[in-house]
Amino acid sequence: MADTLKIGSYEFSSRLLLGTGKFSDLDIQQQAVDASETEILTFAIRRLNIDNPNNPNFLERLDLKKYTLLPNTAGAQTAEEAVRIARLAKASGLCDMIKVEVIGDMRTLLPDPIGTLKATEQLVNEGFTVLPYTSDDPMLARHLVEVGAHAIMPGASPIGSGLGLLNPHYLSFIIEECAGKVPVIIDAGVGSAADVAAAMELGADAVLLNTAVAGAKDPVLMAEAMKLAILAGRKGYAAGRIPKKRYANASSPMEMMIE
Numbered sequence: 001m002a003d004t005l006k007i008g009s010y011e012f013s014s015r016l017l018l019g020t021g022k023f024s025d026l027d028i029q030q031q032a033v034d035a036s037e038t039e040i041l042t043f044a045i046r047r048l049n050i051d052n053p054n055n056p057n058f059l060e061r062l063d064l065k066k067y068t069l070l071p072n073t074a075g076a077q078t079a080e081e082a083v084r085i086a087r088l089a090k091a092s093g094l095c096d097m098i099k100v101e102v103i104g105d106m107r108t109l110l111p112d113p114i115g116t117l118k119a120t121e122q123l124v125n126e127g128f129t130v131l132p133y134t135s136d137d138p139m140l141a142r143h144l145v146e147v148g149a150h151a152i153m154p155g156a157s158p159i160g161s162g163l164g165l166l167n168p169h170y171l172s173f174i175i176e177e178c179a180g181k182v183p184v185i186i187d188a189g190v191g192s193a194a195d196v197a198a199a200m201e202l203g204a205d206a207v208l209l210n211t212a213v214a215g216a217k218d219p220v221l222m223a224e225a226m227k228l229a230i231l232a233g234r235k236g237y238a239a240g241r242i243p244k245k246r247y248a249n250a251s252s253p254m255e256m257m258i259e
Ligand SMILES: CC(=O)[C@@H](O)[C@H](O)COP(=O)(O)O
Pocket: 019, 074, 101, 133, 158, 159, 160, 161, 162, 187, 188, 189, 190, 208, 209, 210, 211, 212
């Protein structure tokens, strides 16, 4: 059976979601998107030029028909702002999927939990497929699932920091909490392919990243590395790692020697 990622009524082969911002130029962006083999592209609606389709925008080199678009509400600091931005995206015919971002603090860019919960509930009620960006709080994840979120997107560390998985223990609680209900997509703060593999080995269903690829010395090569890290981490998780031991355990024990 195919190992697909299901988000609401959507189904994907790739488990890598890619942000489209911060690339040094649009050719590199296009090549990196191709190399990643992602099927889901995210972008800030506020950065998009919706009013005048004749003006250039930062998605213009991408063949958008090939991708599912995941607009996000970046820039919103209240639930009301996030809901307004999401409605604008839907009215523009972009997609009915929305990544809810309600930022509570402009220095850390950490999400505001109460605003995130309120916006998620409202947008679910309006028929959106809602993917809230959240902190690594397992109780908030539980409430988000209860109000109908279609995926939970906990940050690994602050957006753009590249610090990797700061609290794998709590992320694993969220993965447990959501198991059999909705997918968990680790979002933000990933710095390297090793971080991506670690997230997938924890049991995450997917990873969303932007800066680690866009800011790499070679973004196209890094996009390919991220694609492979997703596959390696997913297979490693499915294969079941050995338990960690405090002391050595010889690889060629004497009792198993063939005479
Ligand atoms: C929540 C958010 O905005 C992130 O999805 C961001 O777009 C990606 O974070 P990184 O740039 O740290 O990968």
